[in-house]
Each structure stands twice: as structure tokens, then as C-alpha cells.
Amino acid sequence: MISAKSALRKRMRRARAGLLPDERRAAHAAMARHLAYLCDSLAPGGVVVLYAGHADEADPRALASLRSGTSIAWPRVVGHELELRLCEPGALTPGFMGIPEPPPESPLASLAQVRMLVVPGLAFDARGGRLGRGGGHYDRLLARVRAMSHPGLVVGLCYAAQVVSRVPAEPHDQRVDVVITERGLVPDEGIAGIGGA
Secondary structure, three states: OHHHHHHHHHHHHHHHHOOOHHHHHHHHHHHHHHHHHHHHOOOOOOEEEOOOOOOOOOOOOHHHHHOOOOEEEEEEEEOOEEEEEEOOHHHOEEOHHHOEEOOOOOOEOOHHHEEEEEEOOOEEOOOOOEEOOOOOHHHHHHHHHHOOOOOOEEEEEOOHHHEOOOOOOOOOOOOOOEEEEOOEEEOOOOOOOOOOO
């Protein structure tokens, strides 16, 4: 299992790195539009959790500019866990592994407030399988989300080239509810208003 995950991580890093800057910018804008439609299909209020894409990761930050009036939280690494803190995108500063994070003094967001949580991954499949970097931070966060009585919608975000037929999984690996790429929802069904670009 470990070797299968390692091989897939290498393959997905190559696929992701092969995108040209213009392709990447266009993909991020399309992803933000699809995420905005998805937000509109959910109950109003609450908190939307985004992450700041690092290096060549799919980046949902453009959604923040489309959602004026929406409370946006961002993950911050504290030890082996992720905490969620509210701040404007411009307040993010380099943190764990150089990834932009909210400052430690920004207000904490409660998991009970979260209505949508957007998570990164190196690979996803149509059943919600997710392959992360291997640190387990998001798996632990998603386990806490799943323990809530009314968990928010968990959205995996990646480029279309990172969607595979099957992600190898172990018992601790957490799934996402839906996957969004620059082309829309994967698979292209299930939630009205999300589809092809």
C-alpha cells in the first residue's frame, strides 16, 4: 500500500508540475466559479474553509473574492493538528513548510460553524478517495469534521489531471464528499448547477 501511494504521489506531482502558468491561472478561475456555485447550493451562513495553494497546487483563493460577506477560515498547522482561523486572504503569511497560513492571533472558527471545507490532495477518485502528502493533517481534521452532528460538505480540489480511477486507501484515510476540478464536479452529476466548464 505504501509503495502504491508513493508511486501515485510521484506520478501526480509530475502531472501537476506539467501545467503551464496560463493553464494554471485559467484553471484556478474556473475552480473558483464551480466552488461559488456549490456554495450557493448550500444553506446560507456559516463558515467556508479554504486553503492557500502552495507551489503548483490547485488554489481556491480566488473564491474568497467572489464571496463577499462570507466568513472564510484557513487551516493553520499546530503540532500534528490543523486549527481553523478566520482572516482575509491578504493576512496569510508563510507558515508550516512555507505554506501560507492565518496569523496565530486571528479568531478561531468552530467546526460546528463550517458549512463547506475545501481540501487539497495529490490525487482524488470519483468515490471521494483522497491521496494527501502523507502527513495526515487533513485526515485528522476530516475525522473531527465527520464526528460533528451536522458536518459541513467536504470538497476535494485538484486539476483534472489529478483524478484517477482509484486512490489506494488505508483505514485511517478520510474521503471527501465531492471533487471539483477546473472542469466541474467529479463525477459530473449529483449537485445541480455544477457541471462542465
